[in-house]
Amino acid sequence: MPRSPIPLLSADPDSPFPATERALVEPDGLLATGGDLSPARLLNAYRHGIFPWYSEGQPILWWSPDPRNVFATDGVHLSSKFRRQMRHCDWTLRADTAFAEVIAACADTPRPGQDGTWITDDMFAAYREMHRLGHAHSIEVFAGDRLVGGIYGLAIGRMFFGESMFSSESGGSKIALAGLAKLLCGWGWPWIDAQVENAHTRSLGSRLMPRASFVSEVGRLANEPAPAGSWSERVGAMAASELF
Structure with missing residues (x-):
């Protein structure tokens, strides 16, 4: 199976996100996938300029577009x-x-x-x-x-x-x-x-x-x-x- 071009987050909600400058240019800002929507993970994401955005049936996708x-x-x-x-x-x-x-x-x-x-x-x-x-x-x-x-x-x-x-x-x-x-x-x-x-x-x-x-x-x-x-x-x- 081909490797995903974006990082898969650890199951640990306190684990760090990839640096935002690693986000894709197309689609703009896609940074990582996986993880969960626990309070610890969400607070960590927003504190680093990252947010979740995905549709039903997709894995959790994390974004940091440029510009904001x-x-x-x-x-x-x-x-x-x-x-x-x-x-x-x-x-x-x-x-x-x-x-x-x-x-x-x-x-x-x-x-x-x-x-x-x-x-x-x-x-x-x-x-x-x-x-x-x-x-x-x-x-x-x-x-x-x-x-x-x-x-x-x-x-x-x-x-x-x-x-x-x-x-x-x-x-x-x-x-x-x-x-x-x-x-x-x-x-x-x-x-x-x-x-x-x-x-x-x-x-x-x-x-x-x-x-x-x-x-x-x-x-x-x-x-x-x-x-x-x-x-x-x-x-x-x-x-x-x-x-x-």
Whole structure:
């Protein structure tokens, strides 16, 4: 049987990943395969600028693309028309009150050019466990008691790694992203990792950062102390109109 061109991870969740500069150019950023989605493995991966991304039926695939797509927390762009519309919006934002619902909605939301979802049952379980342990968080957008948008990801130190966002009503994901960025900027967190660029993130102000710079930034920020207190208590119920 031909040897795999990418390294197979050890069964030990504490074993190191290959250096990110060893990632393939095509497909961009594919670094390793195998392993598991244990909290120790996931934290190790994200601390080194690596994330899992695979579909049902595939082995676990680990990625570190070059360049990396990021949002500056003070640089999310929303059009003037959208801002005018949202100034009279009665939606509210909360944090960590509906994490499972947000990730389930992200899994169920159709994406242009994407057949099915990469949020497999194992991924769903892994990130719910990360949430239980206090590493994964969600920002939720509510119209009354109805969830209309959200975003979730991992927070390590003062670095936020965005995983996915959704809208069930127009503008829901934009409000979630803008709310997250405003909160993080106020806390002194400079970046939101958006992983791979697409037309939607580009329209919202994402930028490309060389992988080496991104990994250096993550190494610095992930080792800084995170603010104390639960996200739900710190965020409370933020009026969406306050963002504009």
